[in-house]
Amino acid sequence: MSSNAHVPVLLGPVLRGLKIKPDGCYVDGTFGRGGHSREILKQLNANGRLIGIDRDPQAIASAARTLTDDPRVELIRGVCAQLGTFIRDRELVGKVDGLLLDLGVSSPQLDEADRGFSFLRDGPLDMRMDPDSGVSASEWLASVDEKELKHVLSKFGEERHAARIARAVVAARENAPIVRTSELAAIVVSAVPAPYGKHRPVKHPATKTFQAIRIAVNDELAQLESVLAQSIDVLRQGGRLCVISFHSLEDRIVKRFMRDASREPEPYRGMPSVPDEFRPKLKVIGKAITAKADEIAANRRARSARLRIAERL
Ligand SMILES: C[S@@+](CC[C@H](N)C(=O)[O-])C[C@H]1O[C@@H](n2cnc3c(N)ncnc32)[C@H](O)[C@@H]1O
Numbered sequence: 001m002s003s004n005a006h007v008p009v010l011l012g013p014v015l016r017g018l019k020i021k022p023d024g025c026y027v028d029g030t031f032g033r034g035g036h037s038r039e040i041l042k043q044l045n046a047n048g049r050l051i052g053i054d055r056d057p058q059a060i061a062s063a064a065r066t067l068t069d070d071p072r073v074e075l076i077r078g079v080c081a082q083l084g085t086f087i088r089d090r091e092l093v094g095k096v097d098g099l100l101l102d103l104g105v106s107s108p109q110l111d112e113a114d115r116g117f118s119f120l121r122d123g124p125l126d127m128r129m130d131p132d133s134g135v136s137a138s139e140w141l142a143s144v145d146e147k148e149l150k151h152v153l154s155k156f157g158e159e160r161h162a163a164r165i166a167r168a169v170v171a172a173r174e175n176a177p178i179v180r181t182s183e184l185a186a187i188v189v190s191a192v193p194a195p196y197g198k199h200r201p202v203k204h205p206a207t208k209t210f211q212a213i214r215i216a217v218n219d220e221l222a223q224l225e226s227v228l229a230q231s232i233d234v235l236r237q238g239g240r241l242c243v244i245s246f247h248s249l250e251d252r253i254v255k256r257f258m259r260d261a262s263r264e265p266e267p268y269r270g271m272p273s274v275p276d277e278f279r280p281k282l283k284v285i286g287k288a289i290t291a292k293a294d295e296i297a298a299n300r301r302a303r304s305a306r307l308r309i310a311e312r313l
Pocket of ligand 1: 032035037
């Protein structure tokens with residue numbers, strides 16, 4: 001597979017979940033390499049519309065090479081937390097038939113050593129989805145204090161050895177700045193207790209550390225909370241929200257958001273008459289959907305994917 005490829009996960013369930021109308025307006029808030037978007041487009045007629053958003057300039061550039069001739073498509077380089085503004089600017093508030101969020105990083109981001117996301121490939125320790133904004137992971141690690149680092153590792157990475165790793169990072173950076181992915185990976189390996197090496201564990205010991213720092217550097221959870229909150233006004237009645245998450249922190253946010261938006265707030269629950277603004281805004285459609293064994297066998301990224309679907313009321 002080329003380093004530019006990304007196999008879309010849970011494609012069938014996403015397309016069914018969006019309940020695509022041929023002349024509908026769909027927003028892919030995490031366009032990536034457009035795997036889901038291209039399949040959505042196949043189901044749209046000439047009056048359909050697709051807006052793809054991605055904060056990664058490489059994602060937009062790669063799609064621009066193949067999709068610019070399609071008058072139904074518009075690509076926006078930006079964060080999905082700006083969804084409301086993008087949609088207002090296009091006078092589409094309350095007119096969007098489906099919003100897809102396929103969270104996290106794409107295969108090309110992970111595969112390219114220069115992006116600095118992977119502990120398996122040596123490269124500059126960057127990890128920004130948009131390399132033109134914010135600080136790199138290396139810069140972030142140079143100044144974060146030990147307590148904050150421990151908090152990030154244990155909260156965003158659910159890393160058991162957060163304290164040891166934070167201590168090791170702070171000790172290492174006193175000698176020299178940590179600027180390469182391989183350096184950070186080696187610090188983590190030396191900080192956590194064996195058996196890594198003796199009995200090779202399923203996951204590399206730096207997996208959770210890299211995940212946690214990536215989430216912090218890209219402010220991923222705040223982005224998610226923000227775009228979810230904005231999705232309500234953007235969607236038309238009957239419009240669908242489909243969110244694929246890849247770890248429990250994200251999934252918890254999505255699950256809670258959909259649950260809370262699908263019932264009245266506490267003081268109004270069970271009351272015979274509820275003011276309009278406090279009525280449920282969403283209906284949850286089914287339970288979380290996970291990939292089947294054959295998809296996981298063909299695409300390892302699918303193993304931790306969870307799709308949740310809700311409908312605007
Ligand atoms: C898992 S990939 C999406 C793959 C896509 N569904 C496909 O099939 O090609 C996630 C993409 O979302 C982008 N992304 C992640 N968080 C974002 C955010 N807050 N705003 C905009 N794009 C984001 C990443 O840059 C990445 O390209």
